[in-house]
Amino acid sequence: MDDTNEPHQPTEPAAKPPRTPIFNLPGAIVATIGLLAVIYAGQTLLLSDSGVDALFFDFGFIPLRYITPLSEQGPQLFWTPLTYSLLHGSIEHILFNGLWLMAFGAPVARRIGWVRYTVFWVLAAVASAALQAVLNWGDAAVLIGASGVVSALMGAACRFAFPSERRATVPAHLNPRLSIAEALRSRTVVMFMLFWFAGNLLIAVGVPLIGDTGQPIAWEAHIGGFVFGFLLFSLFDRPPPELPSVSEEADILQS
Secondary structure: OOOOOOOOOOOOOOOOOOOOOOOOOOHHHHHHHHHHHHHHHHHHHHOOHHHHHHHHHHHOEOHHHHHOOHHHOOOHHHHHHHHHHHOOOOHHHHHHHHHHHHHHHHHHHHHHHHHHHHHHHHHHHHHHHHHHHHHOOOOOOOEOOOHHHHHHHHHHHOOOOOOOHHHOOOOHHHOOOOOHHHHHHOHHHHHHHHHHHHHHHHHHOOOOOOOOOOOOOOHHHHHHHHHHHHHHHHHOOOOOOOOOOOOOOOOOOOO
């Protein structure tokens, strides 16, 4: 038996598994949070108190504008139903909205894409402001903040993002969309909605909640946004992509 001596081949080191980012957010959500942060930083660092008041007047939503003759006011009533959603009054306000935006905006944005997400944001802001105006007709209070749109994203998430027992390991944005009736038959969705509406009822009667900034909270805008997102999400939805063959980190919302 012949022995052959072959040169020793060095063993290649095992490939390291890819790192999973701590924040796996869609680009649309990162861009939104970045825009909100830049606007807030600008108003805080560059404007005086009177400048901030002028900013809120020109870009915040005021129901009083819609009973005032056009000849007695400027054109702000045309853009403020959207621009109010980009303004915040305190660091607590923007941080609280940012956290909920990451939690509920991520699966929605990942599912519908950035173009539809942008349209959704615009129309959700208008719907939130509309209910605020109807229930506070002629009020001079200034509405600012993204909470109405965030509430709309929560309502939209109720149509697909809460996993059933049979699909508990599927990424949230790949779940099939529930009809309104199916969502209302889901125990998880119903419990979430009950807690959400109960929280806003407490706000309405003056009970402070986590994230309360000490300023009046526009619970009416929250409800307008949530109802918009829950009822009309199918207009923005698109068929989810095929399930991946390899398991991936999921943005699954657990109740």
